[in-house]
Amino acid sequence: MQQKDLLEILPEVEAYTINNLMPAIAKGGFISDEERIEVAEKMSLYSGLNKTSIIDHNLNVPTNFFWKELLRDKGFTIGRLDSRYLGIDKMAAGDSPDYNAELTSWLHSFTPAINYYIREELNFKTDIKYNMFGDVHPWDRQNDNTRDGLRQAMAQNPYLKVLVQSGYYDGATTYFAAKYTVGQMDPSGRMKDRVKFKGYRSGHMMYLRKEDLKLATDDIRQFIKDSDSKGKSARY
Structure with a gap:
């Protein structure tokens, strides 16, 4: 395999x-x-x-168990947002990792850089820290009809198209969950030709891999060109 x-x-x-x-x-x-x-x-x-x-x-x-279990015999956990990153827990036992290995790496890499850029390059002086990641819980999922809202918008506008870009190693917002959700959005299949999916050999921040940064950018540019209605009115 x-x-x-x-x-x-x-x-x-x-x-x-x-x-x-x-x-x-x-x-x-x-x-x-x-x-x-x-x-x-x-x-x-x-x-x-x-x-x-x-x-x-x-x-x-459960996903938490998978991240903990996959490399348990080798003494490692794998990252949640990017499974290419490895972590070391206090104990091999347990059902979930102690921390997100990929997130600690990203925070140490990008948070100092963006704060320096804001203050020194843009000359924006503030004592407020720019956080790369924060506590957003509890999320309010009441009246969350995003999928149905998108389907309705696509039904009303025949020129509205959707491009889904996902990293294959993202274990939080997985590529297959995205494909499944989009597939369930329009069970009739009448709008499937207006939905495109692009996957990349990277994680949640797929642009971290240089090859995928270029490929994802090219895919977006092509998608925009393909979405041009050529001046036609939005009607069937």
Whole structure:
């Protein structure tokens, strides 16, 4: 499995998730022992987790546990926003990492730089610190109809198009969750030609990888060009 390229294996994993894993989880306690073991073995092959831990979670493995468990035997955790970053916890035991390995790296890299730029280059003097990351909890998700609102806007404007850009190593806002959400936005499929998805071999901040910085920028430019209505009125 590890001999295959990432882009070669992803379609296979996506198909298995939709056609096999999700129906298996939906069966709950009525799934047969044979199917439970079969699904756990396949998940183990794809994810790198051991079969027993997957079965112990009833096939529905929490993300926190995955970040903690994947490299537990090597003494590392993996990053939440970018799984290419590694962390070291106080104890190997537990169900979630002590900290976000990628975030500590980003805060040490970018926070001093942006604060210096604001004060010294832009000459904006303030005693307020520019925070790269802050406590936004508790989030108010009441009346959160973003997906339906976007579908309505696209239905009303035939020239409204959507580009979704995601990093494959982002474990917080995962690329597949984005694809699934967009797919459920318009179950009829009548607007699917107006939605494009672009994935990159990076994490949440996909532009940190130089190749993806250029590729993502080129993709945005092309998307803008393709979205030009050529002066036509917004009607079907």
